[in-house]
Amino acid sequence: MTKGNTVLLDESKIAIIQCKELLKEISTSCCMPERSSKMADVFTKIDNLLQNLGLSNLKTENIHNSIADIGHIGSMTGFLFATCCTETREPLYQQMYKEMNIAHTKLWQYMGHSH
Numbered sequence: 001m002t003k004g005n006t007v008l009l010d011e012s013k014i015a016i017i018q019c020k021e022l023l024k025e026i027s028t029s030c031c032m033p034e035r036s037s038k039m040a041d042v043f044t045k046i047d048n049l050l051q052n053l054g055l056s057n058l059k060t061e062n063i064h065n066s067i068a069d070i071g072h073i074g075s076m077t078g079f080l081f082a083t084c085c086t087e088t089r090e091p092l093y094q095q096m097y098k099e100m101n102i103a104h105t106k107l108w109q110y111m112g113h114s115h
Helices: 006-028 033-053 060-082 087-110
Strands: none
Touching (some): 006 060, 060 087
C-alpha cells in the first residue's frame, strides 16, 4: 500500500462507522441504565474519531491521534464487554473489536506501514 492512499482512510472510516452501529445495537438491548453514561462516552469518542478522520487537511499527527483513539475506544469497549450481564451480546462486542482492528491496520497502512 502506498502512503497517503485515501481509499485506506475511507475503509478505516467504514470500519469505525460499523463499530458505532454495533454499539447502537448493544446499547438498545442493554438492561442496565447505569451503563448508559459509559456507552455515551464511547459514542462520543467514536464521533470525535470520525470527525478527526473527516478533516480534509489530515496531517501525520491527526492519523497518530486517530490510531491512539482506536486504542482508547477498545479499552472503553473492553470495560463494557467485561461487565455485560449476558453472553448474547458477545458476538457484537467481538465484531466491534474486529472492526477496530481493521480501522487501526488501515490507518497504519495509510502511514506507509504494512506487513
